[in-house]
Amino acid sequence: MPRFRLLIEYDGSAYVGWQRQDNGPSIQGAIEKAILGLTGETVSIRGAGRTDSGVHARGQVANVDLQRGWKGETLRNALNAHLGQNGEQVSILDAAEVSPEFDARFSALRRHYLYRIICRRAPLALEARRAWWVVKPLDHEAMHEAAQMLVGKHDFTTFRSAHCQANSPVRTIDRLDVTRDGEIIEIRATAQSFLHNQIRSFAGTLKLAGEGKWTPEDVRTALEAKDRKACGPVAPPDGLYFMQVDY
Amino acid sequence: MPRFRLLIEYDGSAYVGWQRQDNGPSIQGAIEKAILGLTGETVSIRGAGRTDSGVHARGQVANVDLQRGWKGETLRNALNAHLGQNGEQVSILDAAEVSPEFDARFSALRRHYLYRIICRRAPLALEARRAWWVVKPLDHEAMHEAAQMLVGKHDFTTFRSAHCQANSPVRTIDRLDVTRDGEIIEIRATAQSFLHNQIRSFAGTLKLAGEGKWTPEDVRTALEAKDRKACGPVAPPDGLYFMQVDY
Structure with a gap:
């Protein structure tokens, strides 16, 4: 077939x-x-x-x-x-x-996700359900700096759902960049594979860094805790886009 | 008050x-x-x-x-x-x-609209109802060239709805630019005021130019006909955005 x-x-x-x-x-x-x-x-x-x-x-x-x-x-x-x-x-x-050997899941070399935050006082009308609406101003440079603590090969127990079915909590994050264009903040994440809720856990934690509540060192401490309870609040699904798979 | x-x-x-x-x-x-x-x-x-x-x-x-x-x-x-x-x-x-003299309608100096076309073979999922889905490839440079026939002060009888309630069909179009970014074609229109369905009539006509069916000269002839029947098909509302008013 x-x-x-x-x-x-x-x-x-x-x-x-x-x-x-x-x-x-x-x-x-x-x-x-x-x-x-x-x-x-x-x-x-x-x-x-x-x-x-x-x-x-x-x-x-x-x-x-x-x-x-x-x-x-x-x-x-x-x-x-x-x-x-x-x-x-x-x-x-x-x-x-x-080819009959192609497997969408296991042949994937890299997966690319985008997480979109819209940072403004007014609720979203045109972008409702297409971005995370955040009222408080966020410092995207602080978010980017904190994000770099998560790049590389780590045990991401802190940043995966309790329901995650992966055997190992170890993953290698190739890229976690935070950029801003006006009121839109974009988080771009690349890895061979991600854990369940990993990017939404990242986004919720990076928001704390953007608010000035967490330093990059706090993010590193949370990572090293290898404890789900050390994670920031998980960001809503609305802002997350599965963008591309490389084979 | x-x-x-x-x-x-x-x-x-x-x-x-x-x-x-x-x-x-x-x-x-x-x-x-x-x-x-x-x-x-x-x-x-x-x-x-x-x-x-x-x-x-x-x-x-x-x-x-x-x-x-x-x-x-x-x-x-x-x-x-x-x-x-x-x-x-x-x-x-x-x-x-x-000020009590401010009138959203009559104090307006310029109105800015955007018309978005997404040009691709696959139907729109994320952009459904937010753009005009056009399957055939469009030449945005031909559209831009044709659009310039419509810039300036003209009798736009051809490009207004039969239900338009304005006393005069004369308007001055300050800008009608067509640009492309990947599969997205954007038409940006600026004028002090527009007639009913004017931008959607422009968009439908410019699509004919983008398909190579109409030359810029055909657009000029349609304008000069001052006849609603000379207009191309009116584009759907989905792609139209009222962007800004200058006072």
Whole structure:
């Protein structure tokens, strides 16, 4: 059976998350339903990252095996037609046949995420559910400095969810940059893989640094504590975007 | 009675438009309801521009007279609290007391609009209802060149809605620039005032130029026809943003 790679964009706010679950509509389920509608096949697709409810994607990747060959463009357009008919907030940006060895999850070399904060007094209207609204002014340079404590290979027990299923809490963060453009603060994170809630845990902790409540040294101490209770409050999912996977 | 100027952001997709109407919720109505909730006063606010259903704003301006003085910040925060409670997609960015001569509509020196097109094969998920999705590739330089035919003082009968209530079809367009950033094409329009549907009529016509169907000369001929039937198809409201008013 030929294997296909799908590149996927979605607005996560209407879904329980990437993964199929009993408690509501998932992005995985939406795409599997579109495939069933198109080909009559009941498939299980595999994503590069299991994003939580409310988390968005501009470049999620998944693989799926289908019974017959498809031209990538035809598959993309037909799946989008089904997704549109079903009223989904999911779009297939690209589809292509790949080697049967390709695995969206395990073949990934690097994953890139963006976390967006909008820092202003007025609530968000146009950006509601698309960014974390923070009222207090944040010093993005202090956030960037604190972020550098988290770059490199560490035991990230402090910064992962109690529900994280990874065997090891050790990860290598290649990049954690904080930049500002007017009222928008962007945190860009790159690693081969992340732990559950790791970037939202980073974002919540870096906000404390931006408010002047935590120094970079406090962030290092929290990291070295290897204790979930040492983490700052976890940031909401609204600001998180799964941007790209490198293979 | 003191007069206040409100600076307003909204997601227009859930509303029948700026103006209060019998057929559904309006942005004007949402703000007037928030004012009633806050002060107990039934007021009629006056906006700088009557945006249509689906049109967004990052900088709509309105004026309102209230019975007592308010600190701008207090008024803004209190109105936002009421708008939030009512589940509105409207945010008051700023509120300030102004001279009783200030009139959001007639004191305006220049209005700035943005029209966003996203040009790609895949439907919009994250940008659904926030841009015009165009599948065919567009040449933004051809669009910009054609746009220059519309700059200056002209009779814009061709480019206004049959329902336009303005006495004169003559307007002076100060700026109509088309730029591209990746798959996003932006049309920026500035004038003291615009006719009803003028920018959406421009956008629909410039798309024809971007597809190579119309030359700049065709745009000039359509303008000179002074005939609504000579206009290209009107672009959807989703891509239009009322950005700023200069006083």
